[in-house]
Amino acid sequence: MSTIHTPRRQGKVWLVGFGPGDPELLTCKAHRILGQADVLFYDALVPAAHLAVYPGRKRAVGKRDHTEQAGINTLLLEAAQRGECVARVKIGDPMLFGRGGEELAFLRAHGVAVEVVPGVSAAQAAAAVAEVPLTLRGVAQRLELRTGHGCAAATPERPTVVYYMGAARLAVIAAELLAEGHPLGTPVALIENATRPEQRITHTTLAELPQQTARAPLTLIVGEVVRGISFPGR
Template identity: 35%
Template sequence: MAKVWFVGAGPGDPELITLKAQKLIADADAILYAGSLVSQAATQWAKTDCDIADSKGMTLDEITTWLIDKAQGDACVIRLQTGDPALYGALIEMVQPLDKAGVDVGVVPGVTSAMASAAAAVETLTLPEVTQTVIYSRVEGRTPMPEGESLLELARHHCTLCLYLSITLLKKVRHALLEAGWSEDAPVLVVHKASWPGEEQIVRGTVADIQQKCRDAKINAQAMIIISPTLGARHWPELKKSKLYDAGFSHRFRKAVRS
């Protein structure tokens, strides 16, 4: 039976694609990849006779029509998307027409750029007694934000913020953070094309200067913005340690050692 797989290609490095995704690519009869965001290197495991197309110039209707047309007989069709299909991937918009056409659908998760960016910079998004919460969001631009989800409202939590699709809106980011009580010298991390071989850029700054630093680096697309009280913790002289590895803390695999 034909099936369309929505596959997360990960953040850019083809070696960060999952084994399941790699196997599906190797078996695919047709692959439609998002060429504006996904490196063509992610299709390197495809068969020589696989029908491979780039969707960067396509509308939503053209994409779903292509997928439905290719999903004939026992065909294995892949929609190869950047990062993870469930996060800013227009997944449901594409799945609904396939459901109406009676085409079976599957999803393979991928590494999202927030994780790749933290890894590139050797940062953690959570720390005991600092923050245990991560918010994935974006700044309002042409796409409006739902009620209660403005950056100002989210920033008031003072937890880790990972902002997608917002690198051209750093002025708005600064204003919202300051109004929410963040200081001008709060650290900000921007990673452009996280994990892309030879193209990754890491920019560190503060709420006050990150916009200018990104301008100087000519970063205006495909960038993750991370604002977090955990940034720079690698260099802190003291940390609150995790209870999981504390010798005085019992769990089901180890009994506490009493001094």
């Protein structure tokens, strides 16, 4: 008599942006993932009371709960290796000052499936409630985001640059960045129709950007952060 082995379920981690704290600003996708998760690891700034509606196990992690980043990485990895659906819940957006990139890189390096669910960032929410436009035609065409923790880099950093609405101006954008001192080898990601079914992501460098073609709506991300994560298909 042969033994039938049931395949072990593959675990997965979702890096979920909870938004600024108001549960009504949670995205529909984030709400669905949180409802399906077996376990939710959440930061101290995420209102625990708003997570009570979700059936999965909850565990607070982070500095206030004496869990260092290496320990958080291990918790996520072990839960995924058990075949669990894991929600890593972060205030705001996980990829803005949320160490989402570090956790994404760690989990990918260990063969774990990961998906990022964006959230409304603190900058967006604060600007909305204060009725302060972050960009204003004729007044401010650029936006700079900084952390107040004052973490000085060991080596000088170049900022990540994001361009909106640049599909028809790739050569001009490349010239602007080169004139500002960005090296020719600076990595660039072109994201067409982000989050839509027809989404397309192209990875290139500043030197090759003028030869690229892209369709609107297009978002360009320029900087070393593009090189820092291992993406599928790269």
